[in-house]
Amino acid sequence: MIRVLLAEDQGMMRGALALLLGMEEDIEVVAQVAAGDEIVPAALTARPDVALLDIELPGRSGLDAAADLRVRCPGCRVLILTTFGRPGYLRRAMEAGAAGFLVKDGPVEELAAAVRRVLAGEKVIDPALAAAALGAGPNPLTARERDVLNAAADGATVADVAARVSLSESTVRNHLSSVIGKTGTRNRMEALRAARRQGWL
Amino acid sequence: MIRVLLAEDQGMMRGALALLLGMEEDIEVVAQVAAGDEIVPAALTARPDVALLDIELPGRSGLDAAADLRVRCPGCRVLILTTFGRPGYLRRAMEAGAAGFLVKDGPVEELAAAVRRVLAGEKVIDPALAAAALGAGPNPLTARERDVLNAAADGATVADVAARVSLSESTVRNHLSSVIGKTGTRNRMEALRAARRQGWL
DNA sequence: CCCCGGGCATGACATTTGTCCTGCCCGGGT
């Protein structure tokens, strides 16, 4: 019996996946969580063999939780299941020690198969996605630049961002100008979209 | 046997829902589509009793398709199934003649139940959402303002937008200024977020 | 008939944004 933990915020999706997986003879869903910060605690009590994690979750990113599971719950394989096949997401997933990376497109049949393959020690990665991730190179943004970009993501003005991250307005503008340069875009809005598309968040 | 058409772009979600609904004794999924512009053709050949439609679909909005089904396929009830419980979406769904409006949170069990209730002639709407939709009032944006805002949604400059919608730059700025005013925001980015949140798109 | 809202357009203006240059501090490599 393969013990599976399921982390997914959309109730209907989570319920449907749980039912589907539960229908397989050799799979058992031993825990379901809807938030990122519930993943590690649930894994510690439920002791799953495979953790099926969404990335965009309330509370905490599935990728962060994956990195934690690596040390807090060794022997528990991580399979990332996400809407977006962003190169940066795949890269971060691999760095976090994930054993597989699935996108929510693609047929349902893939899911149970991927769970079994991951448990068998295989890596499960879409080859096309892998190529894209390798070709795109690593995240060129510095931590500070990501902070500032995130703080500006909701349309905040320079002054707002400066207040949020406790920086001078000049510095904020310098950082923003820098990410605009690195993304090859013309303004923060385009830069934001570009960074998101790459999974640089 | 209730004949159901399923329109949902995410492969895994679509597959999972189809399997779940198919498991009900009285429900049969007679068509599955992944794009908005496939809905009406599929409905015309498959003759479903209930059309379960996502809103955000490639090709065409599920809401537009719903309005079309009203005339092209009368007797076919529409049940909207969407990620976002935006007031404006619900309002538009009702105006398009939908019989129900479900959000993808909430338990899976709701789904089959909603299909049956819709077929029985009931309206299926979350009361809290209905209250929000009524309280929010109608969409204050004019058609042109929506066009311009959409054209600016990807970070395009005023010049870009003007070219896209064939307007003078001055007019574009006037329209943008107007939506900023109507949304009570400070710039186009905030205005965009506000409009999206309301479902005014 | 007149008024009003909507679309379109200009020009003027203040503010914000993005760029560039300079400078300082720090820590890690060579």
Place this chain on the structure above:
DNA sequence: ACCCGGGCAGGACAAATGTCATGCCCGGGG
């Protein structure tokens, strides 16, 4: 000891953005 990348900040400048007043045209309603 030296350099370099990163973070931080200031100033100066050009370009983009947002506001406002004005004007014109149209169609629908009172």
